[in-house]
Amino acid sequence: MKVYIQTDIEGVAGFCFFENRKDKNYENILHRQRMYRLFTAEVNAAVTAAFESGADEVYVNDSHGTGYNLIFEELDSRCKVIHGDNCSGPHWLPKLDSTFDAVVLIGMHAMGGTKCAITAHSLWVVNDGAIKLSEGTMAAAIAGDFGVPAVCVSGDDKICAEFAEKIDGIETAVVKEALAPHQACTLMPEASRKLIAEKVKKGLANLKNIKPFKIAGPVKLALYDSDNHAPPLKQIGEAVTADNMNEAFLKYEKAMPWTKFDSEEPYGFVFPY
Ligand SMILES: [Zn+2]
Numbered sequence: 001m002k003v004y005i006q007t008d009i010e011g012v013a014g015f016c017f018f019e020n021r022k023d024k025n026y027e028n029i030l031h032r033q034r035m036y037r038l039f040t041a042e043v044n045a046a047v048t049a050a051f052e053s054g055a056d057e058v059y060v061n062d063s064h065g066t067g068y069n070l071i072f073e074e075l076d077s078r079c080k081v082i083h084g085d086n087c088s089g090p091h092w093l094p095k096l097d098s099t100f101d102a103v104v105l106i107g108m109h110a111m112g113g114t115k116c117a118i119t120a121h122s123l124w125v126v127n128d129g130a131i132k133l134s135e136g137t138m139a140a141a142i143a144g145d146f147g148v149p150a151v152c153v154s155g156d157d158k159i160c161a162e163f164a165e166k167i168d169g170i171e172t173a174v175v176k177e178a179l180a181p182h183q184a185c186t187l188m189p190e191a192s193r194k195l196i197a198e199k200v201k202k203g204l205a206n207l208k209n210i211k212p213f214k215i216a217g218p219v220k221l222a223l224y225d226s227d228n229h230a231p232p233l234k235q236i237g238e239a240v241t242a243d244n245m246n247e248a249f250l251k252y253e254k255a256m257p258w259t260k261f262d263s264e265e266p267y268g269f270v271f272p273y
Contacts, residue, residue, distance in 0.1 A: 001101045002057045003050040003204070004148070005079075006093060006139045007043050009064040010109035010119045011155025013175035013192035014038045016184045018119055018229065019065065021272060038189055039064075039107060040071040042154065042175070045193035046106050047076045049200035059095055064107075066272055085269045087259040091250070093142055102207045103143040104200055108136035108155040110162065110178075112225050112233050117158035118178045121229035125222045126245075131215060134159060137166055138249065144214035145246040151203030151210050154196050156184065169210040171203035217244040221252050 009015055015035055020028055043060060050058045062070045062083040070081055082094050096103070110117030111124070111134035124133040133141060136159055140150035152171040153163045160172035173196045176186035187195065203210070222239040226232065237255055242248035253259050260267060 001050075001053070001055045001204070002099055003055045003059070003102050003104060004093070004096050004100045004143070005043065005046055005050070005058060005060045005104045005106060006136075007039070007061060007063055007070075007105075008107045008109060008135065009035060009039045009069055011107040011136075011159060011175070012039045012042050013186045013189060015107075016118050016176075016182050016186075021065070036069050036071055037074070039069055040074050041189060041193055042196055043070060043106050044075050045196040046104050046152075046154075046200045047079045049197040050104065050204060051076065051078055052197075053201050053204040055204070059100075061093060061096075063092070068271060085260070087253060087261055088263045088267075088269070090262060092253060093139060096143060096146060096148070098146045098148065100143070100146070100148045102204055103140065103148055103150045104203065105136050105139060105150060105153040105155075105163075106196065108134065108153055108159045108163075110134055110156065110158040111137075112229065113231065114158050114162075116178050116180055118156045118176065118181065118184055119229070120158070120181065121225055123224040123233060125224060126215060127220050134162055137162060137213070138245075140167060140213040141215050141245045142249060144212040145244050147212050147214075149207055149210040149212045151207050152196075152200045154192075154199070167210065167213050169206060171199040171206075173199040215245050217248075218242060219245055219248050221245070221248040223252060 058079040110120040114120040154173035156178040175192040176184040224233040240251045
């Protein structure tokens with residue numbers, strides 16, 4: 001069994017503010033390092049649970065911000081991590097293809113515009129609003145195009161509710177209850193890891209009964225957000241149409257100024273940015 005773990009940091013238990021990447025204040029650095037440790041531990045709980053469920057291969061995509069959030073030294077040595085500048089390789093979800101048996105999503109956040117959700121941002125609007133997707137359910141839809149089911153998600157109660165509404169049978173690990181956009185009632189780290197491990201195992205055991213989340217094409221796609229992720233959200237870039245979600249996503253993202261898909265030569269990226 002081959003498992004793909006898509007990750008983000010906003011949905012981790014203990015996280016409730018956007019990062020300030022420019023502030024070199026000691027307290028900010030300590031805080032960010034602490035979030036990386038909480039994030040790494042939750043991802044690791046999912047990795048180990050996947051191996052204990054019979055996985056032979058587990059790929060983890062470190063998909064937040066700089067793509068350099070996971071502390072490798074603290075991860076289960078059996079997994080492989082995709083890291084570095086997001087969207088500079090072949091895809092936002094590099095290496096994901098139809099050879100995978102399941103996708104697990106750890107640390108997801110709600111779509112832009114969701115009330116009382118922790119750091120909600122990015123709203124994918126499909127077919128003029130017939131379907132709305134978060135980054136997490138977009139990843140599930142792309143996996144769906146490859147015929148791969150999303151079997152488990154972790155994050156706050158709002159993103160878990162979105163997944164449960166769209167994907168029958170998916171296991172949801174609610175590691176915190178969002179009380180406001182930047183206030184949560186959270187599980188303690190040990191409890192969140194235990195919950196994630198349990199849910200990943202249940203989801204993988206049930207993967208044959210969970211249908212890939214496939215959105216029928218052709219689709220029209222647009223992204224909404226704002227500079228500081230606060231409403232009002234506005235459309236970023238031009239809407240695109242394509243035969244399926246994966247093609248529409250790639251077409252859309254390739255037109256964005258922050259993406260450098262299929263880079264073959266250095267382009268001056270430095271860490272941190
Ligand atoms: Zn993120």
